[in-house]
Amino acid sequence: MATRDNGSGEPETPISTPMTTPMSTRSLKWDEAAGALERPLLRQRGTNTTSQIAVVGANSCPIESLDYEVVENEVYNQDWRSRGKLQVFQYQALKWVLALFVGLVVGLVGFFNNIAVENIAGFKLLLTSNLMLQNRYISAFVVYMGCNVVLAAAAAALCAYIAPAAAGSGIPEVKAYLNGIDAHSILAPSTLFVKIFGSILGVSAGFVLGKEGPMVHTGACVASMLGQGGSRKYGLTWNWIRYFKNDLDRRDLITCGAAAGVAAAFRAPVGGVLFALEEVTSWWRSALLWRTFSTTAVVAMVLRGLIDYCRSGNCGLFGKGGLIMFDLGSRLPTYTTTDLAAVALLGILGGLLGALYNYLVDRILRVYGLLNEKGSRCKIVLTVAISVITSCCFFGLSWLAPCVPCPADLAGKCPSIGRSGNFKKFQCPDGHYNALASLFLNTNDDAIRNLFSGGTDTEFGVSTLLTFFTTVYSLGLLTYGVAVPSGLFIPVILSGASFGRLVGTLLGSVSGLDPGLFALLGAAAFLGGTMRMTVSVCVILLELTNNLLLLPLIMLVLLIAKTVADCFNKGVYEQIVRMKGLPYLEAHPEPCMRSLVAGDVVSGPLITFSSVERVGNVVNTLRRNGHNGFPVMEEPPFSQAPELCGLVLRSHLLVLLQGRIFTRDRVKTGAAEVFRTLAPFDFAKAGSGKGLKVDDLDLTEEEMAMYVDLHPITNRSPYTVVENMSLAKAAMLFRSLGLRHMCVVPRTQGRWPVVGILTRHDFMPQYIRDLFPNVLPH
Amino acid sequence: MATRDNGSGEPETPISTPMTTPMSTRSLKWDEAAGALERPLLRQRGTNTTSQIAVVGANSCPIESLDYEVVENEVYNQDWRSRGKLQVFQYQALKWVLALFVGLVVGLVGFFNNIAVENIAGFKLLLTSNLMLQNRYISAFVVYMGCNVVLAAAAAALCAYIAPAAAGSGIPEVKAYLNGIDAHSILAPSTLFVKIFGSILGVSAGFVLGKEGPMVHTGACVASMLGQGGSRKYGLTWNWIRYFKNDLDRRDLITCGAAAGVAAAFRAPVGGVLFALEEVTSWWRSALLWRTFSTTAVVAMVLRGLIDYCRSGNCGLFGKGGLIMFDLGSRLPTYTTTDLAAVALLGILGGLLGALYNYLVDRILRVYGLLNEKGSRCKIVLTVAISVITSCCFFGLSWLAPCVPCPADLAGKCPSIGRSGNFKKFQCPDGHYNALASLFLNTNDDAIRNLFSGGTDTEFGVSTLLTFFTTVYSLGLLTYGVAVPSGLFIPVILSGASFGRLVGTLLGSVSGLDPGLFALLGAAAFLGGTMRMTVSVCVILLELTNNLLLLPLIMLVLLIAKTVADCFNKGVYEQIVRMKGLPYLEAHPEPCMRSLVAGDVVSGPLITFSSVERVGNVVNTLRRNGHNGFPVMEEPPFSQAPELCGLVLRSHLLVLLQGRIFTRDRVKTGAAEVFRTLAPFDFAKAGSGKGLKVDDLDLTEEEMAMYVDLHPITNRSPYTVVENMSLAKAAMLFRSLGLRHMCVVPRTQGRWPVVGILTRHDFMPQYIRDLFPNVLPH
Numbered sequence A, B: 001m002a003t004r005d006n007g008s009g010e011p012e013t014p015i016s017t018p019m020t021t022p023m024s025t026r027s028l029k030w031d032e033a034a035g036a037l038e039r040p041l042l043r044q045r046g047t048n049t050t051s052q053i054a055v056v057g058a059n060s061c062p063i064e065s066l067d068y069e070v071v072e073n074e075v076y077n078q079d080w081r082s083r084g085k086l087q088v089f090q091y092q093a094l095k096w097v098l099a100l101f102v103g104l105v106v107g108l109v110g111f112f113n114n115i116a117v118e119n120i121a122g123f124k125l126l127l128t129s130n131l132m133l134q135n136r137y138i139s140a141f142v143v144y145m146g147c148n149v150v151l152a153a154a155a156a157a158l159c160a161y162i163a164p165a166a167a168g169s170g171i172p173e174v175k176a177y178l179n180g181i182d183a184h185s186i187l188a189p190s191t192l193f194v195k196i197f198g199s200i201l202g203v204s205a206g207f208v209l210g211k212e213g214p215m216v217h218t219g220a221c222v223a224s225m226l227g228q229g230g231s232r233k234y235g236l237t238w239n240w241i242r243y244f245k246n247d248l249d250r251r252d253l254i255t256c257g258a259a260a261g262v263a264a265a266f267r268a269p270v271g272g273v274l275f276a277l278e279e280v281t282s283w284w285r286s287a288l289l290w291r292t293f294s295t296t297a298v299v300a301m302v303l304r305g306l307i308d309y310c311r312s313g314n315c316g317l318f319g320k321g322g323l324i325m326f327d328l329g330s331r332l333p334t335y336t337t338t339d340l341a342a343v344a345l346l347g348i349l350g351g352l353l354g355a356l357y358n359y360l361v362d363r364i365l366r367v368y369g370l371l372n373e374k375g376s377r378c379k380i381v382l383t384v385a386i387s388v389i390t391s392c393c394f395f396g397l398s399w400l401a402p403c404v405p406c407p408a409d410l411a412g413k414c415p416s417i418g419r420s421g422n423f424k425k426f427q428c429p430d431g432h433y434n435a436l437a438s439l440f441l442n443t444n445d446d447a448i449r450n451l452f453s454g455g456t457d458t459e460f461g462v463s464t465l466l467t468f469f470t471t472v473y474s475l476g477l478l479t480y481g482v483a484v485p486s487g488l489f490i491p492v493i494l495s496g497a498s499f500g501r502l503v504g505t506l507l508g509s510v511s512g513l514d515p516g517l518f519a520l521l522g523a524a525a526f527l528g529g530t531m532r533m534t535v536s537v538c539v540i541l542l543e544l545t546n547n548l549l550l551l552p553l554i555m556l557v558l559l560i561a562k563t564v565a566d567c568f569n570k571g572v573y574e575q576i577v578r579m580k581g582l583p584y585l586e587a588h589p590e591p592c593m594r595s596l597v598a599g600d601v602v603s604g605p606l607i608t609f610s611s612v613e614r615v616g617n618v619v620n621t622l623r624r625n626g627h628n629g630f631p632v633m634e635e636p637p638f639s640q641a642p643e644l645c646g647l648v649l650r651s652h653l654l655v656l657l658q659g660r661i662f663t664r665d666r667v668k669t670g671a672a673e674v675f676r677t678l679a680p681f682d683f684a685k686a687g688s689g690k691g692l693k694v695d696d697l698d699l700t701e702e703e704m705a706m707y708v709d710l711h712p713i714t715n716r717s718p719y720t721v722v723e724n725m726s727l728a729k730a731a732m733l734f735r736s737l738g739l740r741h742m743c744v745v746p747r748t749q750g751r752w753p754v755v756g757i758l759t760r761h762d763f764m765p766q767y768i769r770d771l772f773p774n775v776l777p778h
Helices: A040-047 A074-082 A085-133 A137-162 A171-179 A189-204 A212-227 A247-266 A269-280 A286-311 A337-372 A376-400 A435-440 A444-452 A462-479 A489-510 A515-531 A535-545 A548-566 A572-579 A591-595 A615-624 A650-659 A671-677 A727-736 A765-771 B040-047 B074-082 B085-133 B137-162 B171-179 B189-204 B212-227 B247-266 B269-280 B286-311 B337-372 B376-400 B435-440 B444-452 B462-479 B489-510 B515-531 B535-545 B548-566 B572-579 B591-595 B615-624 B650-658 B671-677 B727-736 B765-771
Strands: A002-004 A063-065 A181-183 A606-610 A612-614 A629-634 A643-649 A707-709 A720-722 A742-745 A756-758 B002-004 B063-065 B181-183 B606-610 B612-614 B629-634 B643-649 B707-709 B720-722 B742-745 B756-758
Touching: A074 A671, A074 B591, A085 A137, A085 A189, A085 A212, A085 A247, A085 A286, A137 A189, A137 A376, A171 A181, A171 A212, A171 A247, A171 A269, A171 A572, A189 A212, A212 A247, A212 A489, A247 A269, A247 A286, A247 A535, A269 A286, A269 A535, A269 B286, A269 B535, A269 B548, A286 B269, A286 B535, A286 B548, A337 A376, A337 A462, A337 A489, A337 A515, A337 A548, A337 A572, A376 A435, A376 A462, A435 A444, A435 A462, A444 A489, A444 A515, A462 A489, A489 A515, A515 A535, A515 A548, A515 A572, A535 A548, A535 B269, A535 B286, A535 B548, A548 B269, A548 B286, A548 B535, A591 A727, A591 B074, A606 A612, A606 A615, A612 A615, A615 A650, A615 A707, A629 A650, A643 A650, A643 A742, A650 A671, A720 A727, A720 B720, A727 A742, B074 B671, B085 B137, B085 B189, B085 B212, B085 B247, B085 B286, B137 B189, B137 B376, B171 B181, B171 B212, B171 B247, B171 B269, B171 B572, B189 B212, B212 B247, B212 B489, B247 B269, B247 B286, B247 B535, B269 B286, B269 B535, B337 B376, B337 B462, B337 B489, B337 B515, B337 B548, B337 B572, B376 B435, B376 B462, B435 B444, B435 B462, B444 B489, B444 B515, B462 B489, B489 B515, B515 B535, B515 B548, B515 B572, B535 B548, B591 B727, B606 B612, B606 B615, B612 B615, B615 B650, B615 B707, B629 B650, B643 B650, B643 B742, B720 B727, B727 B742
Parallel strands: A606 A629, A720 A742, B606 B629, B720 B742
Antiparallel strands: A002 A606, A063 A181, A612 A707, A629 A643, A742 A756, B002 B606, B063 B181, B612 B707, B629 B643, B742 B756
């Protein structure tokens, strides 16, 4: 083992000395940390006091980088060569089986979620409605609020005590995972459990939140669990999946899972694929597109089958509903230039309000972060408080709203009684309806359906829509960040639809478009303004509403909204990723990184191993620092001069040490010796946080004095850059290939053959800014 | 300049000696060739005699690789640093303006194409129909065939004499371009011209071919022309576009153009984006998704506006038509398990017939390649022959078909008279119609509409559909490859729809689905079986038919068809790319490439320049070989030992030499000296085949003896790999970053600091197979 400064001209003799240098800033880096080491990145950001705060539970957990590089060491090569055609076919086939299976499970879970919500929330609304009919208004309010508070408290308790990582949308975490950041327990089985049941309880509690984000997270968790071969902790394991125990295959499967989540939530299979592609993943290839597509196809078929099954009334209050959630049929919009201008205006306003939404979400999340850090009880109290506020607003505002006489020429029922319906009776006399109650005292899905509904131009007046919009917009902001699984889609669609309908109603006769269509366009504008997605939102809205004729208008409004909002801030998910301090690698390096070279950001001292190293040195090094990858040097007598042999991973080192493949003399043993004790599968990547730890090793003094041959586990082809490579180009390489480590080699000869290692951390603008304050302006 | 074998231990003294080594295999490589050098890749493939043949004109032209790497030399850096905020904003804004402008132009061109085809073909059919009504059957046939032959001959003449590159679909060429292969004149203005008018003539001539592929090519050509700042040859130039003169921006714009082409052809904006993403491009990023989306949004709005304009009858025979081409409305398919089984069967058969189609296309193209090589006249004769066969089949088979009495309960007109319509009268008496004529003697679009039509279960009998399917399937195969711009979508959709409807009719009462829906599913199955696209076909079909309820079935049939067909061969476009000998880089390197290292495929001798080099040496080297990139060595006195300074491009060298920035002594001059004579824009990449040639230089003997400082134009950050890097991983790097050159550096010290250069050629399986017959099995 050798510890050296960068750029020292002469190679040290590879005599094994225990490392005595103090822990450098480098060895403290979170990215390399396997355990409880601090993360200076977050500490460095501490100049801004609030930026230290991250949402529920994210900050307290270690983060690990993922490695999408194929570690081509002898073990891998031997394993790969020994696989017969059948095994390769099995592997390929299994990929597909797993992807389809993910679709099946996510489809079932999504539908279960749907049925549960419809039944719980439906029962609650039915109860309230019945009490209202009996004029027992106070009891109705108490029952309504009581149900909400109990459901909210249950959801928050699940979240706070079992899986804090399940709070929030989950899309930012999945996005970060697919960028290469594995935050602790983000895909754990407990998170999955809480995500499913917390989401059901949260949505049923009448919060202004959606089940879409949580469904994406659920899909990713399901995929992760299946790809990992079940969960050992819960006794659900199978071993035939062992070939998938690597980051690359796991990532692909999780992408399928995320797509399946959207497909199940919106019943939008194509939209799911596009959402995964546009918003969630950082890498993509054509084969994955197809696999994701098959997953969502399975979801669509499962949903279709179950919906058919439920039509016969087997699913309780879940009865109607088709594959299209908000069918706008083929309402033909013939639009004029004035309409286009109105739509453009809607786009601009949507963009502005969307950007404002993102800004406020960020502020509120920071405050909530402070509150949530005070403990689980505080989380529950906060959640209950928001629930009380929501209930009071919904019931109180409806109560204060005037009763409107039913329109005379209506085909449907008015006033409608029961859990859903477009013209709610609430406290009104016969022949009248309460417009606000039609929106507030319905499930969110029904409220959206009412807003989108056509031929009901006069149903919702300006004041109704304004009240509803303001309430939903504010409550949406207040709700995201409490300790329940909460999606952002529904609040944004609700605000957008009410805003759009408001604009449509205000414009009145100026525009010939139906207010229902304006509501749809408003929802598109808000989605464009907050989430900044284009193609996927477009397709999801098409699949939600089944109105293809609106496509040009939806595209127009999305483009305008996104363009306007992009002038102010980033998309909401990206913003949350940043706020959580997750080291997300952007697709494009900051342009100022062109002024730096790779060697500039490498910090010493570098720790390397000799290709045949003393066991004691390896163990001590592993114990004393948290690095995850170590360059291996080929040194005399194995080569004429020191040269870079490759890169060895901590996890592989631990397995090799555990296998005790040691020799008394400093000689090569080779891969055959390794395979006498270990199988290739022993080197497969363990689940998050489940691998061997250095403290698990129990080596004798005698063993510590022996040698271990690192050749069989050394990745002989690590990606390298020359030290004077532009940092921007190095970043491109690092991100494009999904690397975890990149070796920096010297430009001039006669120096130690490796200058340092670049990791994700070294490409973070914040880190570079701290190193070179003059190069990268804030 | 230094010429050396790989791995020589001692660096040569950098004395300038003219290169005396004979042209090595390496210097003959097509990839490096700037001009008329031969392409050994194709010659090496000559073991299989037919594989030398490529389709119309592709083989006779030089191919150049594209370079998506940012050449970070001093000129670039200086230029970049000197740009103010306003200029950066202008650049960003211009990207968008260009993308939107591409949408506008492609939308207009697409609509013009549509109107022209409808009018020409409509006029032809109207004439024939009128003659038939007057019982002048022979005149009708003569007029019909005469029109077809004249149109076909005109299209073939355009193609053969003006732009041979315009023949065929164009999608394979665009796909290859976006993979980094610039085949000669594939995006030239003349190609654009012929593509537009040849396509109009070809479609009007009644061939079994579509305008969709050509529209993609047209879109790409338009984008290329706009991105290049017009065409100097045709006097249409503007200079403000100079920042876009690089491969990266051009590629992005061409992606937008390809998407716009599909959007215009199918009136499917979202489908266009997905097609570009799934089938055409090799690289993708999220920002591009959005830009492509805006382009297709503009196309949709342009089309929408023009269709509205045409509704008032201003466009001749183009009258009806909405944004949805084959509106299936909301025919609700309630399907049972039997239906699912029927659909699965359709998928399997579609996959089999699709794979067969691809196989036969390949065979036929090879034969046509031989014929077409005999000259332009031969091309025209072949085209006319196919036109005669098509006319005879269409008219003759319709003539032989029996007359069927009109259904009694029909809402529409029967028999219909005129250019289109579902129940063609043809030679039948009143009250009867000719089913085959309804399919054959219509435009292809109308035939598809008739096949998709619902509520007409008994219109087309089994024999009608079988005849039509067989004819269209065979003629589709025979037509692709003649010298007219010909898309594959329409033949495939026609065959698929007739086949689907045939299966639906045969199954009759077994399945409850409408035969029109079966036709749609059949089309999906064939598209999946030949083109192997999934998501994009799905969305295109949705946008074509406006029936979202069919989505799960379409997904199912696509998945099955693709899976079945993938067992036999590759997608049709990929196959054509291969057959044309275009060096397409696959997303995944062949697994056997893991057994080789980068150093294995590098072939010597390597030609390098010294960082300050004698002018005569540079000129002679450029003249004597066709390499496009040269490693530059920093040598004493500029460094202590030779080291790799970077990589210099032929085009930059020529500009520098043309600028005559020479010194009498061997000294550095620096970038400032360069900027005294040259502007950064002088180094921008010229259009395909338009850059400086070495023969354009006119240097005196005295100048030849002077020195030129290469530092300002040397890319200091070329991507490098160590010689023992696994070839598979090097290929991943090469493809992921879209490189043209990759330097291979030695692993051990004390050797010449660069071992060789890898180019696209070195990653071609065929080349590797020839080098190492035992490693890569055929």
